[in-house]
Amino acid sequence: MRGLKVAVAVVLFGAVTLPLRQAQAATEVARFPANNTFVDAISNDPVTGISTGVFVSREIGQTGGPIDTVSVIISQGENLIFLGIGVLPRGAFHVDAKSASLNVDLHALTLTSQSGDIPANGFINVSWTATDVQRDAGGSRFTSGPITFIFTGTRTEATTSVTGSVFGTTLVDPFGSLSVVRQAVIVITRE
Numbered sequence: 001m002r003g004l005k006v007a008v009a010v011v012l013f014g015a016v017t018l019p020l021r022q023a024q025a026a027t028e029v030a031r032f033p034a035n036n037t038f039v040d041a042i043s044n045d046p047v048t049g050i051s052t053g054v055f056v057s058r059e060i061g062q063t064g065g066p067i068d069t070v071s072v073i074i075s076q077g078e079n080l081i082f083l084g085i086g087v088l089p090r091g092a093f094h095v096d097a098k099s100a101s102l103n104v105d106l107h108a109l110t111l112t113s114q115s116g117d118i119p120a121n122g123f124i125n126v127s128w129t130a131t132d133v134q135r136d137a138g139g140s141r142f143t144s145g146p147i148t149f150i151f152t153g154t155r156t157e158a159t160t161s162v163t164g165s166v167f168g169t170t171l172v173d174p175f176g177s178l179s180v181v182r183q184a185v186i187v188i189t190r191e
Contacts, residue, residue: 027189028085034133035060038179041126041162043171050076052125052166056093056102068093070104072124072166074116082116084109100128100178102164119167126164126171128178133158150187156180 037058044051055071068088074081086109094101106122139152163172 002033025135033053035098036181037095039095039102039128039176041128041164041174041176043162043166044175048076049174050074050081052169054102054124054164056088056100058093059093063186065090070102070109070124072106074166080115082118083090083114084111084116084118085113086111095178097180098130098158099134100160101128121168123168124164124166126162126166126174128160128161128162128176130158130178148189150185150189152185152187154182 039056041054042051043053051074053073054072056068058066058068060066069085070088070093071083072084073083079181084106086106088102088104089108092102092104103125104123106118106124108122133156135154135156137154139150141151142149156179158178160176160178162171162176164171164174
């Protein structure tokens with residue numbers, strides 16, 4: 001997981017620094033639209049010591065339909081039992097402002113990252129229902145030297161009740177959240 005974070009940071013750094021070198025005074029060097037949805041479900045079984053995490057993101061790009069990605073992590077203490085990341089097929093993930101559901105067999109996916117074997121029962125069935133919703137709207141600005149980051153848009157964050165199972169095992173006292181970012185834009189300029 002650390003390697004993935006480092007790779008993403010290097011790509012983002014490269015994507016930002018290359019245009020910065022070519023920028024003139026008060027030039028916009030990057031613009032990142034954001035129309036994304038994120039849900040997560042976490043379960044910690046006190047009897048077995050096994051922790052399970054299911055994370056789904058929906059990215060609505062500038063062209064085409066949404067891209068839904070699932071990440072599943074199962075660990076016991078410091079030991080990673082399973083990690084799988086892959087793009088979901090259309091219809092496996094449903095979401096609106098107050099609820100979400102995921103129903104997929106990981107055997108049907110081509111995983112982009114995997115550690116450990118998918119059990120014979122590769123089904124993930126999780127449902128989220130919002131219990132508390134907070135909304136934020138507006139913008140903020142952060143300047144560091146000649147670089148300015150401008151963030152604008154709306155965001156909702158909901159605590160959720162979660163039910164479901166992963167690989168045939170019912171989640172134990174799961175908790176989660178549902179976050180939606182709409183019409184957000186991150187603009188980077190250089191003076």
